Each structure stands twice: as structure tokens, then as C-alpha cells.
């Protein structure tokens with residue numbers, strides 16, 4: 001009997017360690033949604049103290065989550081790079097921005113589908129810009145062409161052109177209602193699109209419309225019996241716009257780098273504003289942590305968000 005004691009002790013220690021680990025990682029989040037408001041400059045979002053162009057987030061959503069005023073794109077400040085930093089956890093600075101090249105590294109969507117290969121409709125990329133379909137795949141040998149999320153990008157997939165954000169939102173709402181995706185990334189292109197057209201009023205109004213869409217989305221989730229209380233939302237941008245000229249972006253000026261950051265969910269603090277230096281790849285690390293995925297990220301888990 002005595003000789004069995006060390007083995008028994010070892011087993012007990014093992015069980016208690018495991019218990020600690022489960023407890024430590026026991027998040028309420030089962031669904032993660034990232035909304036990327038393409039190319040809205042910080043000075044027109046949280047950087048404006050009156051929040052004129054984001055009234056819904058500033059007046060209704062703010063109390064439900066965390067704002068970080070020091071959040072950046074620390075890589076190349078264009079659309080594909082910014083989005084790929086979120087989905088892969090890497091800044092890949094030379095990645096083509098026109099939909100001609102897949103990101104090198106695999107995404108958290110692929111990690112998820114590797115873990116749950118039968119949940120075919122549990123991971124979605126829904127985007128106004130068709131070129132963002134590249135986010136569903138990668139060049140990495142063991143990951144290329146497998147475990148790919150569903151995509152609904154542009155008019156009808158890659159190389160078919162951009163579509164309006166109103167259509168993207170319609171599709172996102174339908175997909176949420178039908179499939180309750182555990183992982184969803186939404187790209188809203190209109191702020192960037194009207195910025196490039198040098199149309200200041202349309203640019204501002206696109207930010208305002210996106211703000212309303214995000215509010216609608218949050219309400220939809222709160223009314224969903226399955227997703228309410230289990231869904232975490234991240235709202236950010238892929239890049240900003242030049243400080244001196246709102247029409248373009250792509251360098252490392254503060255206007256291009258500084259992004260909005262808002263996150264709300266059952267595991268996060270409420271009604272808090274932080275100024276912790278963070279960047280896009282940290283969204284990847286944080287989602288991987290909450291969804292119990294292996295973390296291949298160059299980013300860091302944003303521990304300051306958690307309660």
C-alpha cells in the first residue's frame with residue numbers, strides 16, 4: 001500500500017494543477033466579433049473629445065466596455081496589412097495590398113477550424129472590400145488551403161469589386177442570425193473609400209453610419225438568446241489617414257498609425273478608459289487566449305482589458 005502513495009500523490013497534484021489551469025482560462029466568451037472601420041482617423045473618432053462622429057459608441061457603448069486611447073497600427077498602414085495583423089498576429093510589411101497575395105502566416109480562424117473542423121459555419125469574414133478574401137488563407141505550407149473560414153467579400157468574392165457597407169451589414173446580420181459564428185470579422189470600407197475621394201462630408205458621414213451599425217450589431221447580440229452574455233466585440237481600424245491630408249494614408253505619421261480601440265464583452269472591464277500602448281497584433285493574441293487557441297502571435301495578450 002505504501003509504495004502506491006507517491007503515485008497517488010503525484011496524481012492528486014496533477015489533478016489540482018489541471019483544475020487551476022481550467023479555472024484560470026475559464027472565460028465566458030464563446031463568440032468573438034471584430035469590426036474594422038476602414039481608414040477612419042483617430043482625430044475623427046475617440047480622439048475628438050466631443051465624439052461628434054461616433055455618438056452611439058460614445059453615449060451608449062462606452063459604458064459597456066473598455067476604450068484604449070493608445071492603440072496603433074505598428075506595421076504598414078494600409079488595408080490588407082492592417083487586417084492581416086489582426087488575423088495572423090504578424091506585421092508583414094511587404095504584403096501586397098490589392099488582393100494578389102495571401103498573408104504568409106495562418107489566421108486565428110484557421111486555428112479555430114483546425115480545432116473544430118466540423119463547425120463549418122462557425123468562422124466568417126464578411127467584408128465590403130473583395131480583396132480581403134485573402135485573409136481566409138495563407139502561404140504557410142501546412143496551413144495553405146485548409147481550415148479556411150467562410151467568406152463573403154465584395155460584390156461576389158475576390159476580383160468582383162467593393163460593395164457598400166449597408167450590404168455588408170445586411171449580410172453580417174443574416175449570418176449572425178443563421179449561423180451564430182464563433183468568430184466573425186467585419187470590414188466596413190466607406191470611411192476609407194470616401195476619404196480617398198477627398199470628400200470630407202461623405203467621409204465623416206460614413207464614420208457616423210459605421211458607428212450606428214456597430215451599435216445595431218451590439219443590440220442584435222444582446223437580444224440573441226445564444227450569443228448574449230457570451231460575445232466579445234472589438235472595434236478598431238486597419239489604419240488611419242495622414243495627419244496633414246485626410247485623402248490618403250500609408251506612412252508612419254501619427255494620423256496613419258493611431259487607431260480607435262473599443263472592446264466589450266463578458267470578460268472585460270466596463271466603462272473604463274485606458275492608455276496602454278497596444279497595437280493590432282495584440283487583438284490576435286487576445287482572441288487566441290479567450291477562444292482557447294494556440295497562440296502563434298507576435299502580439300501580447302491585452303491583460304488590462306480583463307476583469
Ligand SMILES: [Zn+2]
Pocket residue numbers: 039079192193196249
Ligand atoms: Zn485606403
Ligand SMILES: [Zn+2]
Pocket residue numbers: 241242243249250251252253254255256
Ligand atoms: Zn500618414
